[in-house]
Amino acid sequence: MSTAARVSSEANAKDLRARIEARTAKVGIVGMGYVGLPLALLFSEREFPVLGFDIDTSKVNALSSGKSYIYRIPETEIASAREKNFAATADYSRAADMDAIIICVPTPLNEYREPDLSYIEATAKAIAPHLRAGQLIILESTTYPGTTEEVLIPLLEKGNDFELTAARDHANSGKVFFVAFSPEREDPGNDTVARRDIPKVVGGLNQASSDLAGALYRSIFNRIVPVSSPAAAEMTKLLENIYRCINIALVNELKMLCLRMGINIWEVIDAAATKPFGFHPFYPGPGLGGHCIPVDPYYLSWKAKEFDFQAKFIELAGEINTFMPYHVVNSVASALNTNRKALNGSKILVLGLAYKKDVDDLRESPALTIIEELQRRGVQVFYNDPYFPTVGRGRKYNLHMTCTPLENLAQYDCVLIVTDHSDYDYKRIVNESQLVVDTRNATRGIQSEKIVHC
Ligand SMILES: NC(=O)c1ccc[n+]([C@@H]2O[C@H](COP(=O)([O-])OP(=O)(O)OC[C@H]3O[C@@H](n4cnc5c(N)ncnc54)[C@H](O)[C@@H]3O)[C@@H](O)[C@H]2O)c1
Numbered sequence: 001m002s003t004a005a006r007v008s009s010e011a012n013a014k015d016l017r018a019r020i021e022a023r024t025a026k027v028g029i030v031g032m033g034y035v036g037l038p039l040a041l042l043f044s045e046r047e048f049p050v051l052g053f054d055i056d057t058s059k060v061n062a063l064s065s066g067k068s069y070i071y072r073i074p075e076t077e078i079a080s081a082r083e084k085n086f087a088a089t090a091d092y093s094r095a096a097d098m099d100a101i102i103i104c105v106p107t108p109l110n111e112y113r114e115p116d117l118s119y120i121e122a123t124a125k126a127i128a129p130h131l132r133a134g135q136l137i138i139l140e141s142t143t144y145p146g147t148t149e150e151v152l153i154p155l156l157e158k159g160n161d162f163e164l165t166a167a168r169d170h171a172n173s174g175k176v177f178f179v180a181f182s183p184e185r186e187d188p189g190n191d192t193v194a195r196r197d198i199p200k201v202v203g204g205l206n207q208a209s210s211d212l213a214g215a216l217y218r219s220i221f222n223r224i225v226p227v228s229s230p231a232a233a234e235m236t237k238l239l240e241n242i243y244r245c246i247n248i249a250l251v252n253e254l255k256m257l258c259l260r261m262g263i264n265i266w267e268v269i270d271a272a273a274t275k276p277f278g279f280h281p282f283y284p285g286p287g288l289g290g291h292c293i294p295v296d297p298y299y300l301s302w303k304a305k306e307f308d309f310q311a312k313f314i315e316l317a318g319e320i321n322t323f324m325p326y327h328v329v330n331s332v333a334s335a336l337n338t339n340r341k342a343l344n345g346s347k348i349l350v351l352g353l354a355y356k357k358d359v360d361d362l363r364e365s366p367a368l369t370i371i372e373e374l375q376r377r378g379v380q381v382f383y384n385d386p387y388f389p390t391v392g393r394g395r396k397y398n399l400h401m402t403c404t405p406l407e408n409l410a411q412y413d414c415v416l417i418v419t420d421h422s423d424y425d426y427k428r429i430v431n432e433s434q435l436v437v438d439t440r441n442a443t444r445g446i447q448s449e450k451i452v453h454c
Contacts, residue, residue, distance in 0.1 A: 008133070008175060008176075009175075009208065010208075012175075013167075013208045013212060016100075016135075016136060016178070016212055017215055019099055020212070020215045020216050021215070023219065024049070025048060025216070026049045026051065027040075027048045027049070027098065027099070027101075027102065027216075028100065029051070029102050030054075030102065030103045030104060030105060030127070031054060031103065031106070031141075032052045032053075032056075032063060032088060033054075033106070034070060034186075034188060034361065035104040035140060035184045036054075036102075037052065037073060038070075039104065039140075040052045040081070041077055041081050041086070042195065042196070044081040044084050045081070045084075046220055047084060048219070050086045050087075051094060051097075052088040053089060053090070053092065053094075053095070054088065056090075060090050063078060063088035066079045066082060070360070072188070072360075092129075092130060093130055094130075095126075095127050096130040096131075099134075099135060100136040100137075100212075101136070101137050102140055103139045103140060104140045104184065105119040105123050105141055106119045106141070107120065107142055108395070109298055113302075114302050115302055117147065117151055120139070120141055120143065120151060124151070124155035124156055125155055127156065127159075128155060128157075128159025129161065131159075131164055132164070133164055133176060134175075134176075134178075135178070136177070136179075136212050137156065137177060137178070137180075138179075138180045138182055138216075139181045139230075140182055140184045141184075142183060142184070142237050142238070143234055144234065144299040144300055144303035145231040145232075145235040145238070146234070147181075147230075147234060148181045148205070148231070148234065153166045156179075162175065165177075166178070166205050169206040179205045179230070180205065180210060180212075180230060180233075181202075181230035181233045182200060182202045182217065183201055183234070185199075185200075188290075189359040196221050196222050199222075199224070200217045201225045201226075201227060201233050201236050202214050202225065202226050202227070203226070203227040203230045203234070204229075204230070214226055238297070238300045241292050241297060242296070242300065242313075245294075245314070246317040247282040248282050248283075248288065248317075248321060249316070250282070251282050251284045252284045252320055254284075255284035266444065269281050269283060283440075283441075285324070286324055286325055286328045286367070286370060286439035287324035287325040287328070287369065288322075288324075289356060289367075290361065290364055290365075291361075291363045291364065294321065294364045295364065297311075297314040298314070298318070301315060301318075325369040327454070328366075328416070328418070328437075328439055329343075329370060329373045331437060331452065332348065332414055332454075333377075335437050335452040335454075336413060336414060336435070339435060341413055343374070343377050344377060345378055345379075346378075346413040346414065347411065347413050348374060348381055348415075348416055349382045349404065349414075349415045350370065350382070350383040350416050350418055351385075351417045351424065352418045352420065352421055353365060353367045353368070353383055353419065354367075354385060354388070354421070356419065357420045358422055359387070360387040362394070363394075365419075368394070368396070368399070370418060371383065372397060382404040382412070383403060383404060384405070384406050385403060385419065385421070386403075388403060389402070389403050390402050390403065406424075406429075409432040409433045410432060412433065413435065414433075414434070414435045414436070414437055415435070415436050417436065417437065417438045417439060417440055417443070418440075419440070420441075426443050427446055430446050433450060434450065435452065436448075436450050437453075437454055438451055438452070438454070441453065
């Protein structure tokens with residue numbers, strides 16, 4: 001690095017750090033979804049001027065008129081953020097005015113279960129023309145190790161007109177911007193840990209980038225965990241989610257064995273969880289759901305192939321977890337069979353569409369696969385979920401259904417509990433139904449011959 005380049009890079013870093021400490025640094029958050037919007041509100045709470053970017057103008061319009069589209073974010077929070085200098089826009093030219101830009105866009109899989117980085121690429125291309133020296137760019141979207149350096153940075157460097165480069169310790173030629181990766185670790189619906197108490201892992205491209213990203217996040221998180229590179233931070237997030245995915249697959253497999261052996265798996269897990277060390281409980285269910293656990297492991301197994309490496313644990317866990325919705329449908333068929341009824345022509349009420357209890361998130365929910373499979377096998381399916389008055393069409397489903405009131409339950413041949421929302425009165429549901437198939441142990445403590453666990 002030339003002396004002039006080093007001096008200018010150091011001056012930029014010092015300048016940005018001072019603005020972060022004074023809370024005058026302008027923070028741009030790209031993607032006003034489940035991750036980006038709460039993050040924007042956290043920065044706003046700490047008095048930073050915040051601008052949310054989203055290509056979805058309905059979200060921008062909602063935020064601009066003080067409305068919330070996420071169940072657990074009340075409109076009062078949006079209103080108080082707006083009073084403190086929070087705004088939303090679809091206009092990327094305003095990125096030039098930001099001191100730090102945090103990217104929280106989706107990272108789904110394509111139809112072949114391969115990483116779809118199109119949202120990160122589109123964001124990088126949209127920001128690049130407006131980049132300026134001294135800005136800090138942080139990627140938060142979950143992705144495979146190497147994305148920040150192999151995908152994000154080249155697009156940012158190529159797309160700007162001022163020959164800006166990402167700050168590296170040994171090879172800066174001129175004016176630089178700073179880059180880091182920091183994974184989002186939120187657990188929607190989990191109120192046991194405050195968001196600011198979740199330690200924030202940060203991996204900068206160089207020390208200055210790491211320090212700046214750490215300083216920015218320290219304003220809203222209580223603990224920063226620096227790692228040596230963006231790739232180490234990217235891998236950290238995948239390790240966490242793969243650990244969950246594999247352990248859920250393990251208990252799902254053991255549940256199927258326990259059903260055959262006449263043992264209650266939930267009783268077993270509760271007993272094992274009393275061990276004060278070396279055991280962390282995971283619970284079986286109707287299949288994986290949400291944007292993370294069913295998706296993220298495949299980011300790593302895809303990348304592993306580039307290194308001639310088969311990530312076998314990930315593939316096996318995927319196989320078991322993907323089978324679970326079909327196991328549920330087969331279990332409903334067996335339960336009906338016991339009552340001398342066929343699946344074909346039966347009337348079934350599915351309770352809960354959300355991928356987990358008490359959230360308004362439908363992404364990758366096993367309920368969708370279960371409903372489609374039941375319909376394919378000739379069932380007249382109804383659903384109830386207080387979080388979804390209707391369900392229409394998504395990337396992988398096309399249902400067009402309306403929420404059925406939770407009454408006259410005896411009319412259904414079976415009530416199938418897919419999501420164990422807290423508001424349901426399970427005792428009443430069991431009392432009024434002919435047959436209840438329970439995928440979540442939601443009916444624990446209720447004694448009835450009508451209940452079938454699966
Ligand atoms: N939801 C979670 O609980 C969670 C937890 C940890 C990590 N993550 C990760 O965080 C990332 C974001 O997830 P999410 O749940 O917030 O997704 P989301 O779908 O709720 O929100 C993403 C937002 O990005 C917007 N967007 C897409 N392309 C854009 C572009 N080019 N420019 C501007 N905005 C754009 C979308 O319109 C949407 O509003 C993903 O990588 C996900 O894996 C999510």
